[in-house]
Amino acid sequence: MGHPCIPLHPTDQLAQGVAIPLARLRPGDEATVVRIAGGTRLARRLSALGFTPGVTVRVVARPGAPAIVSVRGCRLGMGQQVLERIWVTPEQ
Amino acid sequence: MSCHTAPAGRPLVTRPGHPTRDGASESRPLRVALLGNPNVGKSTVFNWLTGMHQHVGNWPGKTVDHRVGRLDVAGRCVELVDLPGIYELSPYTLEECVAREYLLDERPGLLICVVDAARLERNLYLVIDALDLGIPTVVALTMLNEPRDDGRSVDAAGLAACLGVPVVPMDGRTGSGLEALLERIAAAARGELAPPPGTVRLGTEMEAAIRSVEEVLAPGLGLPARWAAIKALEGDPRILALLGGGSQAARAALAAFREGAMRVADERYRWIQSHAPRCLTAARAASPRRWAAEQVDVILTHRYAGPMVTLLLLAGAIWGAFRMAAPPRDALAWAFGALAGLAGAVIRPPWPEWVRSLVVDGVIGGVATVAEFVPIIGAFFVLLGVLEDSGYFARAAFVLDRLVGRFGIQGRCGIGLLVGLGCNVPAVMAARTAHDARSRLFAMLLVPPVICSARLVVVGYVTSVFFGPSGAWVVAGLYLTSAGLVVGMAALLNRTAFRQEPEPMLIELPPFRWPRPKDVLTYAWHESALFLRRALVIIAPMTVAVWAASYFPGGSIDTSLLGRVGQFLAPLGAPLGLDWRMIVALLSGFLAKEGTLSAIAVLYGTTGAGGLAGALQAAVEVPQALAFVTFFAFYTPCLATVVTIYQESRSARSTAFAVANSLAVAALLAFVVFHGARWLGPWARTAVAAAAGGAGG
Numbered sequence: 001m002g003h004p005c006i007p008l009h010p011t012d013q014l015a016q017g018v019a020i021p022l023a024r025l026r027p028g029d030e031a032t033v034v035r036i037a038g039g040t041r042l043a044r045r046l047s048a049l050g051f052t053p054g055v056t057v058r059v060v061a062r063p064g065a066p067a068i069v070s071v072r073g074c075r076l077g078m079g080q081q082v083l084e085r086i087w088v089t090p091e092q
Numbered sequence: 093m094s095c096h097t098a099p100a101g102r103p104l105v106t107r108p109g110h111p112t113r114d115g116a117s118e119s120r121p122l123r124v125a126l127l128g129n130p131n132v133g134k135s136t137v138f139n140w141l142t143g144m145h146q147h148v149g150n151w152p153g154k155t156v157d158h159r160v161g162r163l164d165v166a167g168r169c170v171e172l173v174d175l176p177g178i179y180e181l182s183p184y185t186l187e188e189c190v191a192r193e194y195l196l197d198e199r200p201g202l203l204i205c206v207v208d209a210a211r212l213e214r215n216l217y218l219v220i221d222a223l224d225l226g227i228p229t230v231v232a233l234t235m236l237n238e239p240r241d242d243g244r245s246v247d248a249a250g251l252a253a254c255l256g257v258p259v260v261p262m263d264g265r266t267g268s269g270l271e272a273l274l275e276r277i278a279a280a281a282r283g284e285l286a287p288p289p290g291t292v293r294l295g296t297e298m299e300a301a302i303r304s305v306e307e308v309l310a311p312g313l314g315l316p317a318r319w320a321a322i323k324a325l326e327g328d329p330r331i332l333a334l335l336g337g338g339s340q341a342a343r344a345a346l347a348a349f350r351e352g353a354m355r356v357a358d359e360r361y362r363w364i365q366s367h368a369p370r371c372l373t374a375a376r377a378a379s380p381r382r383w384a385a386e387q388v389d390v391i392l393t394h395r396y397a398g399p400m401v402t403l404l405l406l407a408g409a410i411w412g413a414f415r416m417a418a419p420p421r422d423a424l425a426w427a428f429g430a431l432a433g434l435a436g437a438v439i440r441p442p443w444p445e446w447v448r449s450l451v452v453d454g455v456i457g458g459v460a461t462v463a464e465f466v467p468i469i470g471a472f473f474v475l476l477g478v479l480e481d482s483g484y485f486a487r488a489a490f491v492l493d494r495l496v497g498r499f500g501i502q503g504r505c506g507i508g509l510l511v512g513l514g515c516n517v518p519a520v521m522a523a524r525t526a527h528d529a530r531s532r533l534f535a536m537l538l539v540p541p542v543i544c545s546a547r548l549v550v551v552g553y554v555t556s557v558f559f560g561p562s563g564a565w566v567v568a569g570l571y572l573t574s575a576g577l578v579v580g581m582a583a584l585l586n587r588t589a590f591r592q593e594p595e596p597m598l599i600e601l602p603p604f605r606w607p608r609p610k611d612v613l614t615y616a617w618h619e620s621a622l623f624l625r626r627a628l629v630i631i632a633p634m635t636v637a638v639w640a641a642s643y644f645p646g647g648s649i650d651t652s653l654l655g656r657v658g659q660f661l662a663p664l665g666a667p668l669g670l671d672w673r674m675i676v677a678l679l680s681g682f683l684a685k686e687g688t689l690s691a692i693a694v695l696y697g698t699t700g701a702g703g704l705a706g707a708l709q710a711a712v713e714v715p716q717a718l719a720f721v722t723f724f725a726f727y728t729p730c731l732a733t734v735v736t737i738y739q740e741s742r743s744a745r746s747t748a749f750a751v752a753n754s755l756a757v758a759a760l761l762a763f764v765v766f767h768g769a770r771w772l773g774p775w776a777r778t779a780v781a782a783a784a785g786g787a788g789g
Contacts, residue, residue, distance in 0.1 A: 027390075036354060041184055042596065044326075047357030048180040049600075050214050055361070060386050063395040064494060066597060072213040072361075075389065077490035079497070079597030 020090065022069065023083035027062045031088035038085060049076065051086055121162070121169040122281045123198060127191065127222055128206035129215050130177030131483060131602035133234040135159075136264035137206055138174045139614050141273075148618035150740075151190045157524065158190075159618075166278035173200070179214075181221045181323075183330045185527045195225055196315065202280035203229045204273070209246050210238040210603060212372050216364045217357075219255065220292050224319035228285040230276045231259040232269070238603070242379040244372055251371035256291035265608065290318070294359040301325060301349055309335070326353040385604055392487045402491040405484070406507065409475050410514045414545065417471035421464050428460035449643055450636070458635030461684050462627045465517065465732055469623050472511055472518035473616035476525075479507075481607035485525070486599050493597050499579045500586040502526065503597065505535040509578060512542035516733040520740055521619065527595065533746055534582075534590055536737050540729040540754045541577035543570060546685040551721045553689060557705045558717045566718065570725045577726065577757060623736070630735050635683055642680060642691075649694050654679055668759060669719035669766035671712075678727060685730050715769035719762040727758035 019034045033055050036043040050072035051057070060068040065080040128134040138146070142161025151158040159174040175194060176187035183189050195203070205222060207215040223229060236246050252259040258276055262269030279285045293299055305321040313320060313334055323331040324346055332346075349355075392398055432452045439448040479485040485507065493503030501509075504525050512519030516539050523535035543551070551570060555563030642654040649655055650673075658676035665675045673695040681688035696707040712720070728734070728751045738747040 042598070044182065044353040044357075045179070045184070045598065047354045048182070048217060049598075050217070050361060052354070052358040052361045061390040061393055063393050063398055063491075066490070066494060068389055068393060068490075068601060070386075072211075074211050074214050075386070075601040077393070077486065077493075077597065077599045077601050079493070081596035082598050 018089065019087040021084045022057065022059075022067075022078075022086040022088050023065075023080060025059045025062075025067075025088070025090065027059050027067075029090060030056060030058045031090045032056055034087045034089055036085055037087060042082065042085060046082070046086065050074065056091075057086075057088065121171040122165075122202065122277070123171050123173065123200035124202045124204060124277060124280070125173045125175055125195060125198075125200040126204050126206060127175050127195075127218065128177060129179055129208065129211070129218060130600065131481075131605075132177070132206050132208040132211075132215065133264040134174060134177060134206045135611050135615070136608055137204070137232055137234070137262065137273075138172065139611055140264075140267050140270050142172055144614070144617075146614075146618065148622055156186055156190045165274055165281055168278070168281040170277060170281065178218065180218055181225075182326075183328060186529055186532075187527065195222070195227065200227060202277060202285065203227045204232055205229060206232045206234060208235045209233050209372065210235045212239075213361070213364050213368055216255075216368065217360055220360050220363065223255065223257070223288045223290075223292055224316060224322060226287045226316040226319070228280055228287050229257045230273065230280075230285070231255065231257060232273055233259055233261045234264055235603075236261055236263065238381075239372060239375075241381060242375050244375050247371045254291070254367045254371060256289040258285075292363060294356075294363060298355065298359045305346065322356060325349050326356050388604065389487065389601060392484075393491055398491045399495055402488050406488060406510050409479070410472075410510060413471040413475040414468075414514055416474070417467040420467040424463050424467065425460070428456055428463065432456045432460075445647065446643060449647075450639065453643070454636040454639035455632075457639065458632040459628075461635055461687075462624065462631050462732075465515075465627065465684075466620050466624055468515045469518050469521075470616050470620040472514060472522075473619040474612055476511070476518070476522060477612035477615040478607050480525075481605065481611060483602040483604045486601045489599055490597070490601065493599075497597065499582050501538065501578075501582045502531055502535075502595075503599075505531065505538065508535050509538060509542055512539045512544060514545055516540060516542065516544045516729055517623065517736050520733060520736045521623070523740065530590060531595070533741055533743070534585060536741055537585060537746065537750055537753075538578050538581055539737075540733065540750055541574050541581065541726055541757070543574045543725050544685070546730070547725055549686050550681075550688050551725055554708070554717060554721050554724075557708050558712075558714055566721065570721065573722075573761065574725070581753075626735065626739050627732060631683075631731055634731055638680065638683055642676075649676060649680070649691060667766075668723060668762040669713075669716040669770075670723060670762070671716070673711075674716075674720050678724065681724070681730070682728060683731050685724075688724065715766050715773060718769045719766035722765045723758045723762035725758075726754055726761060728754050 022031065025031060033051050033053055035053060036046050036051060055071060058070045060070050060075060062068075067078055067083055069076050069078055069083075126134050126138055138159065138161060142163055145163065146159055146161035149158050150156065156176055161172045161174070163170050163172065173194065175191040178185070178188045178191050181188065181192045181195070183192060194200075203222060203225070205219045207219060219229075219231060231251065233246070233248055233251065239246055246261070248259045248261045260269050260272045260276060262273065276285065294302070302318060302321045302325065305324055306317045309317060309320060309324070315331070315334075320331055320334075324335060327346075335346075346352075392401060394401075435451045435456060436448060439451055476485075479488065485504075488507055489503035491503070492506035495503075496506045497503065504527075505523070508519045508522040508525070511522050519539045519542065520536050523532045523539070526532045526535050548567070551567055552563070555566045559566060638654070640653075641657075642649045642652045644653060646652050646655070654676055655672075658672040658679065661675050662672040665671065670678070673692075676695060677688045677691040680691040692708070693704050696704060696711055702709070708717075729737070734747060734751060737750050738744065741747065
């Protein structure tokens with residue numbers, strides 16, 4: 001968890017504007033979606049649910065690996081695998 | 093297709109106060125489909141329109157609820173189909189396939205898109221997708237109070253102008269807006285509602301791509317051209333398969349378009365983002381209600397508190413459902429008992445004794461077995477309805493996913509398994525809340541090892557006879573074994589028959605809402621009726637057959653055919669510690685597990701000193717009793733469950749697997765327990781005595 005080589009939080013080391021997976025955000029963090037990795041079913045479903053480039057998302061809760069994410073006025077429960085697929089730039 | 097029509101002869105609702113044309117009813121009903129995201133109040137609109145005039149079944153060959161209702165609008169018969177709640181018209185989930193096939197193949201005369209104003213942007217996505225089908229469309233805008241409470245204003249006319257189709261604001265609680273919706277249905281029935289004019293246009297580049305694909309599409313496809321072109325650009329496998337023989341030009345146009353699905357989604361949301369603010373003003377300040385709802389979610393899904401709250405709530409709800417079902421169940425049992433007593437008194441010599449037994453034990457007993465299931469199933473569907481409509485189901489699924497996900501069991505499936513603790517039948521039926529065929533079958537196959545309450549009654553009785561209060565430890569051990577079996581079976585199934593990866597967790601947590609009692613009761617009523625229809629044709633006759641086997645030729649179970657089968661199977665039972673009477677009791681327990689007790693009573697006799705308990709203690713050794721309760725807890729699920737597994741899965745192979753698997757597991761466990769107990773016997777007896785002494789002191 002606390003390994004020094006792996007920045008756990010955007011404010012730790014990453015400069016703003018660098019895309020990171022949504023899985024790295026903490027509760028309360030807001031971010032802008034940059035892209036969805038991969039071109040499969042899941043990416044397609046995520047786009048249809050509103051995760052398109054430019055949209056603002058917010059992490060409502062993070063009970064362990066999964067998270068509750070708010071997007072376009074809807075809350076979604078997402079597993080780690082799903083969170084890893086969404087690349088975002090965090091907002092300060 | 094006949095399956096899309098409600099049974100004939102159902103009285104039709106006539107709602108007064110509508111313009112009638114000639115008063116003459118046209119013979120062909122107008123088909124109207126209800127489409128919308130999950131949890132937007134679609135069922136509420138459906139129930140308002142149809143009342144109790146609805147029919148619930150399955151879509152042909154699919155484990156998806158198929159709800160059809162009929163009503164009479166302006167002298168025209170209307171057939172209303174409630175399509176499953178979906179997010180887009182893609183062919184990936186079972187629900188989407190069902191909705192899409194219906195819209196494409198049946199071409200309803202009117203499409204009512206139910207849109208949740210509180211989640212307008214995301215809801216409009218499906219509307220835009222559906223508009224391209226070219227079916228006359230009306231948007232029913234629900235949940236208007238929620239954005240209004242947040243100080244946002246909703247402009248239905250503005251939305252209608254943007255989309256180019258009528259928008260009817262509705263209130264699910266009061267039914268306001270219903271008349272306006274009926275007016276629109278009447279207009280569609282008169283042929284006065286035109287297909288959508290196509291006012292929704294995507295970006296220039298996208299439109300050019302759509303046009304180029306549209307031009308080269310094979311004309312004989314029989315699909316709406318624009319919709320098919322967009323789906324082809326999205327890389328929709330089913331549409332591409334249809335285009336398989338299409339022209340070189342079509343394939344070239346598609347090949348040039350990369351990541352189509354995401355670009356289409358992007359373009360649609362761009363359109364929504366530029367138009368939605370005209371219809372729904374942005375919130376001026378952070379909404380306190382929204383904040384509160386988010387805090388509730390934070391607590392409900394908390395890392396440590398979440399699982400505890402979820403398990404307590406679900407356990408409480410299941411217990412509550414049981415308590416709710418008990419009085420009507422007792423009343424039914426009393427009524428059938430009285431009926432049996434009456435029949436027994438009326439059928440006297442010269443009628444032969446077997447006629448009396450056939451009527452009393454066979455026919456009345458069989459119908460009673462089925463009827464006594466109904467309150468339990470009804471109560472569990474009330475419970476599921478409340479969980480689903482309040483929005484809590486998704487939270488519980490989210491939390492359980494974290495608990496059981498590591499075993500390859502989805503959270504939704506976990507809720508079904510908890511319901512199975514009450515009764516396996518609704519647990520199998522609850523498997524339809526999963527989103528794909530794989531998860532459904534998987535969820536159904538995991539249910540049988542869950543010890544239901546009927547099994548607990550028998551297990552509890554037998555263990556209390558042999559172990560007194562410390563029998564609770566045996567019961568606890570059985571529940572632990574049950575949990576182990578579920579986890580083990582999940583692992584086994586994931587490695588063998590279900591090697592396909594389960595879907596990663598992605599569930600919407602819909603807004604919390606008070607369930608409307610009428611919706612919940614309607615849902616429970618129709619699901620129970622579905623069970624009753626299926627059960628009466630299969631379970632009741634089977635009960636009569638088993639009665640015959642347990643009566644003839646001797647006139648009593650120990651001298652009957654079933655008794656002989658038991659004696660014949662005795663050598664098989666011996667290594668498991670089961671004597672022939674136990675085997676007979678287990679055979680009769682297949683009908684309904686609690687029936688095992690009455691068979692035991694007949695076979696071992698209740699007349700001696702100490703009644704049945706004394707007779708059992710005298711005739712059965714402790715290791716045998718342990719083996720019996722173990723075998724009983726896990727052997728083949730009861731007839732009602734087996735029938736339901738077959739009806740839901742439509743797969744004889746899966747049903748046979750469920751039965752054979754549980755028999756094999758039960759036999760193996762009983763074997764281990766029997767020999768283990770014999771081997772550990774002297775030691776265990778001291779331990780049990782010590783435990784009993786400790787409990788007593």
